Amino acid sequence: MKKQDMNRDWIATAETLSSALPYLQRYDDAIVVVKLGGHAMGSDEAMDSFARDIVLLRQVGVNPVIVHGGGPMINAMLEKLQIQSTFVNGKRVTDAATMEVVEMVLSGVVNKRIVHALNRQGGRAVGLSGKDANLITCDVPNPELGFVGQPAEMDPTVLKNLFDKDMVPVIAPIGVGRDGATLNINGDTAAGAIAQCLKADRLLLLTDVAGVKNADGDVMTELKAADVEAMTAEGVIAGGMIPKTETALLAVRGGVRACTIVDGRVQNAVLLELFTDHGAGSMIRA
Numbered sequence: 001m002k003k004q005d006m007n008r009d010w011i012a013t014a015e016t017l018s019s020a021l022p023y024l025q026r027y028d029d030a031i032v033v034v035k036l037g038g039h040a041m042g043s044d045e046a047m048d049s050f051a052r053d054i055v056l057l058r059q060v061g062v063n064p065v066i067v068h069g070g071g072p073m074i075n076a077m078l079e080k081l082q083i084q085s086t087f088v089n090g091k092r093v094t095d096a097a098t099m100e101v102v103e104m105v106l107s108g109v110v111n112k113r114i115v116h117a118l119n120r121q122g123g124r125a126v127g128l129s130g131k132d133a134n135l136i137t138c139d140v141p142n143p144e145l146g147f148v149g150q151p152a153e154m155d156p157t158v159l160k161n162l163f164d165k166d167m168v169p170v171i172a173p174i175g176v177g178r179d180g181a182t183l184n185i186n187g188d189t190a191a192g193a194i195a196q197c198l199k200a201d202r203l204l205l206l207t208d209v210a211g212v213k214n215a216d217g218d219v220m221t222e223l224k225a226a227d228v229e230a231m232t233a234e235g236v237i238a239g240g241m242i243p244k245t246e247t248a249l250l251a252v253r254g255g256v257r258a259c260t261i262v263d264g265r266v267q268n269a270v271l272l273e274l275f276t277d278h279g280a281g282s283m284i285r286a
């Protein structure tokens with residue numbers, strides 16, 4: 001990154017933080033689960049900027065947990081290998097060959113890219129998947145989707161141990177079935193389950209749109225359960241937005257204080273959302 005651009009980044013961060021001072025105490029020792037979607041992972045510069053926000057959160061006493069996606073990266077690898085792929089309601093139909101590629105791309109390439117970006121910014125990030133220390137055990141509620149899991153039993157011990165050691169967990173959305181099978185979990189679903197089991201203060205879903213849009217294309221800054229249900233029935237909430245809004249509702253009903261769907265491509269998106277009055281994106285509360 002050019003020095004000039006770097007200065008501009010830090011000026012933006014400092015401005016955000018100076019307006020944020022009253023909020024910092026509120027978040028001391030808070031747990032913030034951040035889901036970084038594949039579409040929100042941009043250039044190395046954008047990844048570095050995201051990583052700086054997360055390292056800064058840790059420095060002010062927040063316990064961040066990163067859960068990532070990587071759908072576009074899986075698509076690219078499947079295409080190279082000439083394996084066809086389809087989605088049903090935002091979830092990938094996953095046969096055995098696809099599952100191998102999903103795990104290789106998510107736990108291998110994408111997870112390590114994020115871990116490395118955080119550590120380059122001075123963090124101490126550790127890469128995991130739902131397989132590690134029995135973090136996520138899944139049921140398979142829709143066998144027609146193949147190896148697609150729904151988190152059913154969570155063991156967050158490993159995450160709490162990492163918090164105690166000042167480390168930032170970075171989690172790939174892969175789980176284990178009751179029969180030991182490796183399962184593909186939608187990234188939003190995995191992030192929601194982790195936020196719920198930790199009773200997180202906030203769940204942020206970072207994506208490539210400014211928030212949830214209504215039928216006129218306007219971003220809704222606040223959404224109620226009834227809005228989500230009506231907009232999904234009308235087809236206004238569609239595709240990849242379905243697992244996000246589903247996750248947000250389940251999370252707030254399951255004890256997470258608030259969930260926000262926010263544009264992860266915006267500079268300092270995480271800090272702006274947590275530490276300013278106006279926030280960003282669409283917020284869903286219980």
Ligand SMILES: Nc1ncnc2c1ncn2[C@@H]1O[C@H](COP(=O)(O)OP(=O)(O)O)[C@@H](O)[C@H]1O
Nearest residue numbers: 037038039207208209212213236237238240241
């Ligand atoms: N009502 C809506 N408001 C905003 N985006 C929507 C809506 N309905 C569908 N979408 C789509 O959902 C996409 C985000 O989901 P997805 O592509 O799975 O993101 P990610 O890779 O970040 O998880 C948006 O880019 C948009 O095309």
Ligand SMILES: CC(=O)N[C@@H](CCC(=O)OP(=O)(O)O)C(=O)O
Nearest residue numbers: 038069070071091092185186187
């Ligand atoms: C079951 C299912 O759909 N799994 C997702 C996991 C990755 C993901 O969720 O990536 P994004 O957040 O970038 O969309 C998939 O195979 O694409």
